[in-house]
């Protein structure tokens with residue numbers, strides 16, 4: 001390897017990353033959301049760019065700053081995130097770090113719902129598209145490497161292994177987000193890389209380090225030294 005290649009192992013590669021939560025509107029002023037901060041996904045985008053990749057970062061609503069030299073594609077809902085992802089294809093690698101809302105409101109209201117009725121409102125939820133599974137199961141134009149995340153509060157590895165199969169992706173990065181870990185929204189992460197070959201548990205480290213380690217592994221696969 002020349003020193004440039006060693007420095008920029010992802011030069012010439014297109015890497016798509018989703019990050020952050022999605023917001024699903026109830027009415028113009030209210031929404032359903034989750035606790036995703038976008039820190040891990042944004043850190044992966046930064047690490048991919050540092051490794052020389054062309055990065056497409058599709059981000060839900062977050063408060064973290066844009067990674068250096070990356071202009072994220074901003075979306076709000078799961079449906080918008082899917083559309084942005086499909087527009088960004090083809091890519092060499094797709095990493096789905098977003099915490100996509102599993103359900104949207106079936107009948108989001110065009111006007112603010114008022115509370116001057118006798119009963120509290122009730123809502124019908126409809127399942128959102130699974131963006132990761134949609135891309136992982138593409139018959140043509142599938143990225144060479146499709147990576148999902150699994151944030152779990154119990155049975156972390158068991159759930160991650162199931163997700164690897166049902167979603168059809170190549171890797172799952174699994175982590176424990178039970179409240180006592182304090183991980184959701186924090187700066188550190190303890191993850192397990194689940195592949196067809198087995199489970200690799202990485203020591204607790206900063207989300208930036210998780211991102212760098214992950215991109216180094218991605219580069220190994222793309223450059224043919226490991227599967």
Ligand code: CTP
Nearest residue numbers: 096097098100128129130131132148149150151
């Ligand atoms: N994901 C996605 N689109 C969805 C739901 C999830 O792309 N509508 C992706 C996430 O970005 C993540 C992976 O799928 O990479 C796993 O998300 P997770 O919420 O853990 O899995 P679900 O299949 O939604 O299962 P559950 O929430 O019931 O655990």
Ligand code: CA
Nearest residue numbers: 099100101102
């Ligand atoms: Ca989910």
